Amino acid sequence: MQVAQRLKFLPSEQARVETCRASIKQLNDSVRERLSDVLLALVDAVMGLRAQGHITQQLVQQVSCLKLFVLGLDAFVSTEVFERINMCAREVGV
Secondary structure, three states, X not given: OHHHHHOOOOOOOHHHHHHHHHHHHHOOHHHHHOHHHHHHXXXXXXXXXXXXXXXXXXXXXXXXXXXXXXXXXXXXXOHHHHHHHHHHHHHHOO
């Protein structure tokens, strides 16, 4: 999760969702091709924290932002990623 916070193209607050969506279009093609992998790794990290009982309000907010963020990225993100993020959001109470 700490690494994800350093990635400027992933929003950690709702005010940055649109800016981050726009920044995805500016990324190098090779980075955009790996976006789904980055998002799935993030979901795995969140689910790991959930399994350990480490759900904080900040984490719930970040997952909420992530869910909102991917809704506008259908050209860059697979259906599997949408489904996994939605499942993760439900699991943490978004």
